[in-house]
Amino acid sequence: MSEEALVLKDVKKVYRTQTEEVQVLKGINLTIREGELAVIMGPSGSGKSTLLSIAGGLDKPTEGRVVVGGVDITDMSEEELAKIRARKIGFVFQSFNLVRNFTALENVMAPLIFTGLYTWKEAAEIASKMLEVVGLKGHEHKFPGQLSGGQQQRVAIARALAPGPDVVLMDEPTGSLDVDSAVRVLGLVKWLNEALGQTIVIVTHNPELSELATRTFYIRGGLIYEQPPGQILAERIKELKGGAGSRELKSLQLSMLKVKLEALERAASRGVADPGVIEAELKALERRISRLEKLLA
Amino acid sequence: MLKLALKFVERDILFKKLVAALTILAIASGVAAFISLRILGIGSRTAAMQIVEQVLPGEVLVYGQGIYDVSEDVVRDLEKLPGVEKVTPAILVTGYIGRNSVFVLGVRPEDLKNIVSRYVAGSPFTGLSGPYAIADLGLAEKLSLKVGDKVAVKPPFGGSFRQYEVVAIAEVTMKIEEIAAAGGYIVLPLREAQNLLGRPGYVSMAVVKVAEGVDPVAMKNLISLIYPGSRVMLREEVIGVVFKVMSLIESLLLTTTMIGIMVAVFGTVSTITSTVREHQREIAIMRANGALRRDVALIFMLEALVYGVAGGLLGVVFGILGAQVGINIVASFGFLNPPLILDVPSLVLGFLMATGLGVLSSVYPVWRATSIRPVEVLKSE
Numbered sequence: 001m002s003e004e005a006l007v008l009k010d011v012k013k014v015y016r017t018q019t020e021e022v023q024v025l026k027g028i029n030l031t032i033r034e035g036e037l038a039v040i041m042g043p044s045g046s047g048k049s050t051l052l053s054i055a056g057g058l059d060k061p062t063e064g065r066v067v068v069g070g071v072d073i074t075d076m077s078e079e080e081l082a083k084i085r086a087r088k089i090g091f092v093f094q095s096f097n098l099v100r101n102f103t104a105l106e107n108v109m110a111p112l113i114f115t116g117l118y119t120w121k122e123a124a125e126i127a128s129k130m131l132e133v134v135g136l137k138g139h140e141h142k143f144p145g146q147l148s149g150g151q152q153q154r155v156a157i158a159r160a161l162a163p164g165p166d167v168v169l170m171d172e173p174t175g176s177l178d179v180d181s182a183v184r185v186l187g188l189v190k191w192l193n194e195a196l197g198q199t200i201v202i203v204t205h206n207p208e209l210s211e212l213a214t215r216t217f218y219i220r221g222g223l224i225y226e227q228p229p230g231q232i233l234a235e236r237i238k239e240l241k242g243g244a245g246s247r248e249l250k251s252l253q254l255s256m257l258k259v260k261l262e263a264l265e266r267a268a269s270r271g272v273a274d275p276g277v278i279e280a281e282l283k284a285l286e287r288r289i290s291r292l293e294k295l296l297a
Numbered sequence: 298m299l300k301l302a303l304k305f306v307e308r309d310i311l312f313k314k315l316v317a318a319l320t321i322l323a324i325a326s327g328v329a330a331f332i333s334l335r336i337l338g339i340g341s342r343t344a345a346m347q348i349v350e351q352v353l354p355g356e357v358l359v360y361g362q363g364i365y366d367v368s369e370d371v372v373r374d375l376e377k378l379p380g381v382e383k384v385t386p387a388i389l390v391t392g393y394i395g396r397n398s399v400f401v402l403g404v405r406p407e408d409l410k411n412i413v414s415r416y417v418a419g420s421p422f423t424g425l426s427g428p429y430a431i432a433d434l435g436l437a438e439k440l441s442l443k444v445g446d447k448v449a450v451k452p453p454f455g456g457s458f459r460q461y462e463v464v465a466i467a468e469v470t471m472k473i474e475e476i477a478a479a480g481g482y483i484v485l486p487l488r489e490a491q492n493l494l495g496r497p498g499y500v501s502m503a504v505v506k507v508a509e510g511v512d513p514v515a516m517k518n519l520i521s522l523i524y525p526g527s528r529v530m531l532r533e534e535v536i537g538v539v540f541k542v543m544s545l546i547e548s549l550l551l552t553t554t555m556i557g558i559m560v561a562v563f564g565t566v567s568t569i570t571s572t573v574r575e576h577q578r579e580i581a582i583m584r585a586n587g588a589l590r591r592d593v594a595l596i597f598m599l600e601a602l603v604y605g606v607a608g609g610l611l612g613v614v615f616g617i618l619g620a621q622v623g624i625n626i627v628a629s630f631g632f633l634n635p636p637l638i639l640d641v642p643s644l645v646l647g648f649l650m651a652t653g654l655g656v657l658s659s660v661y662p663v664w665r666a667t668s669i670r671p672v673e674v675l676k677s678e
Contacts, residue, residue: 058585079590082584083589085585091585093582097579098582099579099582099583109301113298115587
């Protein structure tokens with residue numbers, strides 16, 4: 001867990017209107033290491049969603065640098081950022097945000113297709129396995145409207161995880177769910193973090209979520225502070241899941257990462273992406289594969 | 298990506314069936330009107346050309362300055378010109394039977410075969426003169442004429458009239474002139490027609506057939522040189538004049554069609570724009586998940602393309618059906634019987650126009666879709 005999945009260096013964000021300037025982030029320094037589950041908490045308007053947007057390459061910082069999985073994305077163009085998001089960043093939002101014209105399987109396949117690295121068949125296989133991982137086997141061909149809120153959010157999680165991203169960013173992932181669904185979804189998040197070693201960053205104003213975290217941060221007044229994690233909810237979730245199938249999951253994750261490695265090598269040989277970016281991605285991927293292989297040995 | 302985009306488009310169209318159907322119908326109606334007019338125009342031109350070629354027994358037409366002032370002496374002189382095989386004199390003028398406008402055609406008995414395709418009843422006159430007439434089938438039906446009936450024919454000017462016995466009812470092929478006459482035909486022996494008009498020894502035109510191997514243009518130039526006061530036209534020029542009139546009518550109709558096509562374009566723009574608005578959030582999500590601008594553009598251009606292709610195909614079918622209806626209507630007027638010619642370039646042009654306009658209609662909505670910044674849309678959460 002020593003490699004850095006996400007690094008924000010002295011990130012500032014200023015919103016300018018005709019009459020005023022609002023400094024939302026005043027110099028954020030944040031390093032999330034691979035395999036961590038970080039929870040960033042703060043009240044409404046504290047800038048936590050802005051921080052998440054910048055970390056995910058959806059918005060640009062006014063100052064500072066952003067590095068995702070070893071690739072500095074700060075000065076990238078919109079289209080380059082889209083390519084990076086497809087391969088290295090997963091998003092989960094409060095409102096599920098599934099594409100209603102796609103089935104659950106196609107929703108999970110979409111980011112894989114957007115990478116341009118996978119064939120339809122490869123994408124369908126990975127998506128199908130991801131849906132199985134999140135407990136939605138048999139729901140592949142249902143449309144979002146045919147799924148409950150909790151199931152939709154699990155599809156959204158599968159979609160975020162499918163391309164094997166360096167980091168998954170979640171913005172209030174339980175905000176639209178009832179208590180039972182929220183507990184199940186959080187259980188899944190924690191389980192995926194522990195079983196797959198998936199790096200996850202959650203922003204929320206719900207203090208209960210900090211109990212899941214390996215690290216907890218507070219954002220206030222445009223600055224970020226770290227606090228040690230709690231244990232209560234994490235233990236409750238452990239009881240719910242009982243750590244079942246962890247080895248199987250790791251093997252599954254390993255096979256998916258190997259497919260991604262092959263796809264990336266194919267892309268590199270075809271020259272479809274910037275060699276520097278591909279090289280950094282290949283290194284990060286090889287590191288994750290080697291870590292999983294050690295765990296499975 | 299194409300497969301994913303196709304799935305999106307397929308479900309989107311199935312989801313909003315009525316709007317999609319109306320958009321496709323709007324495109325189809327524009328294209329159908331265009332194709333119908335093109336097919337009808339081509340059929341009418343072909344029919345007109347065939348009639349002119351069948352009816353005019355020569356390549357060069359000689360007119361005087363007035364309506365009927367080509368002397369028969371000129372006709373005889375023309376026959377003596379080197380390279381002339383035959384000269385057919387004829388009188389073509391509007392007249393009246395009672396209050397009905399008719400077209401009076403005066404010809405020699407030997408030239409009847411050039412203008413009559415079939416005798417329905419009776420038999421033709423055989424002399425250059427005599428109070429006999431052949432009634433066009435349309436005219437006979439209109440005035441309830443039978444063989445043996447007497448008709449009083451009035452010339453276009455003056456109050457005098459002459460009576461003729463109907464000796465035959467026939468189908469007259471020389472119908473292009475009837476566009477102007479808007480009535481029926483009454484065919485008289487040449488001398489009778491001249492006497493009716495009070496212009497014995499004069500005809501309204503002489504049709505010159507040139508000998509094989511003689512250039513009609515050279516013949517036209519020669520006649521123009523010998524008779525500088527005459528109007529000399531090639532058969533192709535007559536056809537050209539007919540075509541010019543037809544083109545003018547077609548252009549006016551096509552302008553109307555263009556308005557329909559513009560409405561279809563606006564309809565498609567509106568449909569795709571509303572689709573983009575409906576899916577704004579999903580576009581933002583797809584962009585957040587790594588979709589490139591071209592991926593988003595592909596989805597909505599594909600939807601417009603589907604409308605265009607469907608509208609184009611339907612438009613081709615409707616266009617052919619519409620053309621058939623148009624042909625039936627034109628044929629029912631009794632002067633032209635245009636064939637249904639499925640002109641492939643027109644069909645392809647109509648189809649390509651539909652698909653092209655479909656894609657063109659998507660430019661603005663696609664620009665809007667690709668301009669969506671996910672951070673702005675998702676912030677509203």
